[in-house]
Each structure stands twice: as structure tokens, then as C-alpha cells.
Amino acid sequence: MTENPAARHYSKQQAGSLTTGDQLLLPDGERTAEILQVEFEPDDFGTPAVVLATLTGGGTIRIAAGSSVKILNTTVVDTTHDAEVPLPLAVVPSEEVEAAPEAPAVVVPPLPPIPPAVSGPSAEELARIPAPKGTPEAVVAAAAEAHPDDVGVLLLADKLAKGINFKSGSCLKDLSDLAHELFITLKDPDGALAVADLLNVLPFDGNPGRWASVEASLALSSYICRQDR
Incomplete structure (x- = not known):
């Protein structure tokens, strides 16, 4: 053939x-x-x-x-015809374009209500707190003299007698512990309030650790003042 x-x-x-x-x-x-x-x-x-x-x-x-x-050569493929004929473009009917669903409107949720600004006690409220008699170290020493036989009070007073630094978290905790010791263990509300008032006038400085001692002192003072004395 x-x-x-x-x-x-x-x-x-x-x-x-x-x-x-x-x-x-x-x-x-x-x-x-x-x-x-x-x-x-x-x-x-x-x-x-x-x-x-x-x-x-x-x-x-x-x-x-x-x-x-x-x-x-039986493997050669003639591509000239394909090169001359352009590919048809897809045409979208105008009816489909008009019938396209509209995008849903964007719903913007309302802004949450602005919480009230945290404010500390006013100057009038702070003025109601009696000023401590003498220095903070003197207040602690007076509490120790009133209870010379209580080991817990003496240990805390000995630590605080070296100097009270209100920026030190450990000093604030010792003062709070002393106030609770005086009221809960020794049933001395006046001595407890005198020590607690050293903390009650301190503002919140942004440190939760230090504020915990002040908060405990405020709670103790509030409880004492509500009691029938």
C-alpha cells in the first residue's frame, strides 16, 4: 500500500x-x-x-x-487551524445580569453604652476620715502597746516599725493583716479602724496587687462602721 x-x-x-x-x-x-x-x-x-x-x-x-x-512522522499535529480560529467569548445574557440579586445591606450594630467613669472618693468624703494621730509608724506602735501579749500583732508591728512605704505591696498587706488581726482576733475595732484608715485614703494607682490590700481594708472598715458599737 x-x-x-x-x-x-x-x-x-x-x-x-x-x-x-x-x-x-x-x-x-x-x-x-x-x-x-x-x-x-x-x-x-x-x-x-x-x-x-x-x-x-x-x-x-x-x-x-x-x-x-x-x-x-505520524505524531506531528497540525495546529495552524487552531491558531487561526479565536476561542469564543462567553456572553452573559442581559436578563441574567438584570436578575442578579443585590448584595445585602451591611448592618452596623450600635455601639455599646459607655460605662461610667470610675471615680474615687471626693474630697468631702476623704475629709470624714479622721487623720491619724502621729506618723503611720506611731499608729502601729500604739496598736502593739495596746496588745503586748499578742504574738501576731507584735510580729507585724516589728516589721512595720522599720518604716512604712505605701508604694510597697508587702507593707500594704502587713497593714491590712494587722487591722484584721486587731478586729477579728482581739476584738479591738478602734485599733483596727486606726490602722485601716492608713490604707483607706490611698487612691487606686493601677496596680491590682497593691489595691487588693486597700480594698480589704475598706471592706473591713465598712463592716466595723455598720456594727452597733
């Missing part, structure tokens, strides 16, 4: 690499034929010298093993 080689693509290869099924361009350069069988004829030294290609349409072609022949 032979074919017209017009508008065909060929590749060159050595005759010694021909295989069954190759489309060989015949010597006239106009037709091709499929190879049915390939045999080799050796020279006097035993080296393959001539290729015997049997064609499907009948006949045999003798080709020198080292010569080049043209084989029809």
Missing part, C-alpha cells in the same frame, strides 16, 4: 534503524509505503551492510545500512 506524500512531515533516520510499521518514503520521492518486515544482509565480514525492507503492497527495497532515509 502506497500513499501520496503531499503535505506530509518526514524525519530522517539511518536505514539500519528501520522497524516494522514505519512509513518509508520510496526512492521516487512521491509515494510512501509501510514496511512489513525488515531483514539485514551482512557483508563478508558479518557486519549488517544492506537492509531488506519488505513492503505491505509487495516488493522489497534494498538500502545500505549506513544511508539515511525519510520516514513519515
Whole structure:
């Protein structure tokens, strides 16, 4: 079977690499034929010298093993047609555009109410707290003198007698513990209030640790003042 080689693509290869099924361009350069069988004829030294290609349409072609022949390239894909035809663009019907749902309106929640500003006691309220008699160390010493046999009071008073620093969290806690010791253990509300008032006038400085002692002192003072004395 032979074919017209017009508008065909060929590749060159050595005759010694021909295989069954190759489309060989015949010597006239106009037709091709499929190879049915390939045999080799050796020279006097035993080296393959001539290729015997049997064609499907009948006949045999003798080709020198080292010569080049043209084989029809059946894997070439013609892409010129695809390159000339542009891809169609997707067109959205106007009805679909008009029927598109509108985006939901953005709902902005109202701002939360502004909490009332935290305010401390007024100057009038602070004026109601009696001023301590003497220095803070003197107030602590007076509490220790009133209870010379109580070990808890003496230990706290001894620590505070070295100097009271109202910016020290440990000093504030010792004062709060002393006030609670005087009221709860020794049943001395006057002495407890005198010590607690050292803390009750302190404002909140932004440190929760130090404020815990002041808060405990305020709670104790409020409780004492509510009792029938």
C-alpha cells in the first residue's frame, strides 16, 4: 500500500534503524509505503551492510545500512487551524445580569453604652476620715502597746516599725493583716479602724496587687462602721 506524500512531515533516520510499521518514503520521492518486515544482509565480514525492507503492497527495497532515509512522522499535529480560529467569548445574557440579586445591606450594630467613669472618693468624703494621730509608724506602735501579749500583732508591728512605704505591696498587706488581726482576733475595732484608715485614703494607682490590700481594708472598715458599737 502506497500513499501520496503531499503535505506530509518526514524525519530522517539511518536505514539500519528501520522497524516494522514505519512509513518509508520510496526512492521516487512521491509515494510512501509501510514496511512489513525488515531483514539485514551482512557483508563478508558479518557486519549488517544492506537492509531488506519488505513492503505491505509487495516488493522489497534494498538500502545500505549506513544511508539515511525519510520516514513519515505520524505524531506531528497540525495546529495552524487552531491558531487561526479565536476561542469564543462567553456572553452573559442581559436578563441574567438584570436578575442578579443585590448584595445585602451591611448592618452596623450600635455601639455599646459607655460605662461610667470610675471615680474615687471626693474630697468631702476623704475629709470624714479622721487623720491619724502621729506618723503611720506611731499608729502601729500604739496598736502593739495596746496588745503586748499578742504574738501576731507584735510580729507585724516589728516589721512595720522599720518604716512604712505605701508604694510597697508587702507593707500594704502587713497593714491590712494587722487591722484584721486587731478586729477579728482581739476584738479591738478602734485599733483596727486606726490602722485601716492608713490604707483607706490611698487612691487606686493601677496596680491590682497593691489595691487588693486597700480594698480589704475598706471592706473591713465598712463592716466595723455598720456594727452597733
